[in-house]
Structures are given as C-alpha cells and as structure tokens.
Amino acid sequence: MSLNPLADGPTVLVASVGEAEGSRPAAAALACAAAEVDQATLLVDLGGRMPRPTLLASAAAQHLEERLVSHLPQARVAARGQVCHVAAPADADGFQTTAAAVTVARGALAVLHLPPVALQPMLSGGEGPEPSGVLLRADLGADRPLTAMLARDLLDRSLRVAVLKRRLSWIAERRALFGALPADAPGGLPPGLRRLLLASPAAV
16 A cells, blocks of 8 residues: 555664664665555665666656655755665755655655764754654664663654664665665564554554
C-alpha cells in the first residue's frame, strides 16, 4: 500500500557513535526499506560527497529527483534505484536545504545521514526538519556508556531510538547504496528496528 502523499512521513536521523562504521549504508538501507513502486524515499547525506546517478532508477525516484531539482536548483541530487539521494553540507545552510528537501518529498520517508558532530546541532538548532526517530550505529563493546547517554537524551526529546549493533553485510551495504535492497534481504536491517523507525509519526 502506498504512503498517503498528504500525510507526513517519518524523518529519521542516522549517525554513528564513536568509531563505529557503517552508518551511511545503514541509512541507505532504511531508505530502501520504505520505498515502493510508486513511492520513492529520500536520503540526505549531510557532509557527504556528490551523489552519482545509476543506470537503473525507478520512475518514482526520477520523478522525485525532478521535483527536488525544480525546487532546489542548487542542490546535489541523484536518483539511485528506488531512492533519491541528496548531498548537503553539515552546517546551517545544509540543514535548511535538508528541511526544504523533506518538504518537497512530503509524505515519503526521509532519512538523514549526518556526522556525529552534527547530531546535536541538527536537533537543537531549529534549522533542520523535525525528526521522528534516530538510528545510532554503535559498537556497544567499545561505546556502551556513550551510546546509553546519547539514547537517554534522544528519548527525553520524545524521539524513537534504535541502535544497530553490527554493520550490515558487505553485499547488503552495496545494494543499499544503489537503492536496491529489499526490506527483508539477508544481511539487512533487523525487522524490529524497521518497524520502530518506519512507523508513521502519528502512531503511538
């Protein structure tokens, strides 16, 4: 069933904790998980490099790309598989671009990957979009206390919080970055994590 284009879709922030790797592919996998044939999702990579288009992109992703380019002609946008990628700087200008991109993609899931140092400014600065949840990529063996402290702060902000304890498999990561990872693919995101973060913001 397609998402209601008149309703707000979830907006999920994704960041790593400490030296944990794999947050960007995890963000891409989350974006893939909610994509449908007639509903592309949005992946914004704050501080990331220019996205490159792929040979295969869905009609919905191409349509979203066209809308974003029309409304944000200075933005770096590329349709990849079933996901539309946007690169923006991890600063106040990038936060504003991100908020505008989320508005253009209204009704679709928006996943925002950002460097750890940008997480608190994004949450506190008032320049970015209103998030519904946060996915933390953390290695608990090395960063359990830091992860727990960060999770408590996020929960105090009434956000849904999930922790990805292991990075995705290499194949799943590559497919996710190409916008072509089915939600239930082996080596992908755990089902419970997807259910928590992809639920409508209005859901209790």
